[in-house]
Amino acid sequence: MNNKVILGAVGVVVVLAVGFAGYRYMQIQAAAKKWAGPHKExxxxxxxKEGQVTTTRFVSIVDAPLAAVEKALGEPERSQESIENITLSKLLKSEGNKKVVEMNLRALNLPLQYYTMxxxxxxxxxxxxFKTVESQAQDIEGEYKLEGSPDGTRxxxxxxxxxxxxxxxxxxxxVIDGANRETFVNTIRGLKKSIKAGG
Known part of the structure; x- marks a missing residue:
């Protein structure tokens, strides 16, 4: 083979690789834009974000009694049954009021994330x-605070x-904000689905 053919083949491979990377980047950006706007949830x-630390706060109102919401949120090991982007939620340990759960999460079109929470x-x-016990990309610590409406329906x-x-x-x-937003929205949707199913 002559050098021109080899260089041509290498050039085609490079163009294809750059094209694919650009395409994936555009897919991720499009998915992030989908989650950028207002959501009813x-x-x-x-x-x-300050340095390496992102602080997030979301508030949602769910048309369900406090006890039902608290029960559903108190079963994180069942998350994969109702939350779209959680692909695994496995109870590793339950002791008193604590649960340790292995979770796999896919947000937007990003790689699968593995957590022990x-x-x-x-x-x-x-x-x-909640807090991470083990994770690949980030350590997370936070909480859910619940408040029932005066009439007990929300x-x-x-x-x-x-x-x-x-x-x-x-x-x-x-993109990171979009992934967090998508995860919260899907959590609320999954919570509603779980409550509706009686679980």
């Missing part, structure tokens, strides 16, 4: 805290978290 939102339930305070869910990146993420912050 989110009535309040605040996301800030510890959830602690405080039923008298209508609060559930529940206000306030989600707040701080996540610290363990590795440099080569994506725009808008």
């Amino acid at each position: 989110i009535v309040e939102e605040k996301i800030t 510890e959830f602690t339930m405080y039923p008298d305070q209508h609060r559930i805290t 529940t206000r869910i306030e989600y707040s978290s701080k996540s610290r990146d363990k590795i440099a993420v080569p994506l725009p912050q808008s």
